Amino acid sequence: MNDFDLIIKNVERFITLNEEEKQLFISYLRIVKVKKKQFIVQPGFPCHNRSYIVSGSFQTYLLDGNGQEHVVGLCVEDWWAGDFESYITQQPATMFLEALENSTIIQLNYEDEQKLYELVPKFERFFRRQVEQGTLALRMRLRWALSSTAEERYEEFIQRYPHFLQRFPQYIIASYLGMTTQFLSKIRNHKGKS
Numbered sequence: 001m002n003d004f005d006l007i008i009k010n011v012e013r014f015i016t017l018n019e020e021e022k023q024l025f026i027s028y029l030r031i032v033k034v035k036k037k038q039f040i041v042q043p044g045f046p047c048h049n050r051s052y053i054v055s056g057s058f059q060t061y062l063l064d065g066n067g068q069e070h071v072v073g074l075c076v077e078d079w080w081a082g083d084f085e086s087y088i089t090q091q092p093a094t095m096f097l098e099a100l101e102n103s104t105i106i107q108l109n110y111e112d113e114q115k116l117y118e119l120v121p122k123f124e125r126f127f128r129r130q131v132e133q134g135t136l137a138l139r140m141r142l143r144w145a146l147s148s149t150a151e152e153r154y155e156e157f158i159q160r161y162p163h164f165l166q167r168f169p170q171y172i173i174a175s176y177l178g179m180t181t182q183f184l185s186k187i188r189n190h191k192g193k194s
Contacts, residue, residue: 024120069175081097
C-alpha cells in the first residue's frame with residue numbers, strides 16, 4: 001500500500017471515486033516529509049494547505065499574552081490537520097501546527113481544492129463531511145472542557161484515545177486537558193493506586 005492508497009481510502013469513507021477521479025485527485029496532492037519540531041503552520045502566515053497525516057504526530061497550539069502554550073489539538077495518522085480558520089479565509093494563521101515526530105504528510109492546497117470542486121463536485125461533500133466531523137469533535141471538546149472536572153476530562157481522554165498516552169509527552173497531554181503537568185501526574189498516580 002502506498003501513501004496515496006491511504007488518503008484515497010480515507011476519502012472513500014464518504015464518497016466513491018472512479019479511477020479517473022482518483023488520478024485527478026492524486027495529481028493535486030504532494031507528499032511532504034516533515035522533521036520533528038518542524039512547523040507546517042505558523043501564526044502570521046496563511047495556511048495554504050490541508051494536510052493529511054500518513055505517518056507521525058502533530059500538536060496544534062496557540063500562545064497566550066504571556067507566551068504560555070495552550071494545546072488545542074493532537075493529530076496522528078489518518079487524520080487531517082491545519083489551521084482551518086486560516087485555510088478557509090486564506091488569512092494569517094493564529095496557531096502553530098508542529099510535528100512531534102518525523103512525519104509524512106500529503107498536502108492539498110487551497111487553489112487546487114477549489115479546482116477539484118469544479119471538476120469533481122462530490123469532493124465538496126467529502127470536505128463538508130470533514131468539517132462536520134471536526135465541528136462535532138470541537139463542540140464535544142468544548143462541552144467536555146466546560147462541564148467536566150479535571151479527573152473526568154482525563155478519564156474521557158484515555159477512553160477515547162488510549163494510544164495517545166504512548167504517543168504524546170505528559171506535558172502536552174496536560175495542556176490539551178487544560179491542567180498543569182503536576183496536576184495530571186497527581187491524577188495518574190491516584191488512578192494507579194485505585
